[in-house]
Amino acid sequence: MTDARDERRPAGELEASVMAALWAAGAPRTPGEVQLSLGGGLARTTVTTILTRLHDKGVVARQRQGRGYAYVPVQDAQGLTARRMHSELDRDSDRETVLARFVAQLSPDDERILRDLLEPGDR
Numbered sequence: 001m002t003d004a005r006d007e008r009r010p011a012g013e014l015e016a017s018v019m020a021a022l023w024a025a026g027a028p029r030t031p032g033e034v035q036l037s038l039g040g041g042l043a044r045t046t047v048t049t050i051l052t053r054l055h056d057k058g059v060v061a062r063q064r065q066g067r068g069y070a071y072v073p074v075q076d077a078q079g080l081t082a083r084r085m086h087s088e089l090d091r092d093s094d095r096e097t098v099l100a101r102f103v104a105q106l107s108p109d110d111e112r113i114l115r116d117l118l119e120p121g122d123r
Contacts, residue, residue, distance in 0.1 A: 014042070018050045019059070023077060028063060028070035 021037040022029060029037070031048040038047070051071045054060045059080065062069040075083065092098045106114065 014046075014050050015054060018047065018054065019073060019077070019080070022060065022071060022073045028065070028072040030065060030068060030070050034071070 017038055018034055021034050025033070025037065031044050031051055034051065035042060035044045035047045048068075051060060051062070051069075055062050055071065059074060060071045061074050062071045073080075089095060089098055103111070103114070
């Protein structure tokens with residue numbers, strides 16, 4: 001029989017939950033405040049660790065609040081997704097091939113949106 005504490009969450013799930021809580025808050029939040037907004041299922045130390053990792057990645061900023069920190073996202077969800085896309089693109093030295101394959105896999109609607117963004121004068 002498996003204990004619920006032994007079950008691991010998918011990679012990134014905790015970070016995504018913490019980011020969602022910060023975005024919903026709309027203001028800097030301490031680890032304790034984030035923990036409460038997540039329903040208290042995580043230890044405050046776990047939330048603090050996640051926030052510290054997000055800070056180290058440059059995804060959140062922090063400011064002194066009492067003896068600890070309050071955290072705030074540096075970008076909205078769409079900005080973070082764009083940042084991740086750039087990061088993935090930077091991992092490969094053959095940018096042209098990566099971009100070509102990315103574009104080849106776009107849906108017709110996404111292709112139209114991308115064309116509109118790249119050629120704004122043609123609307």
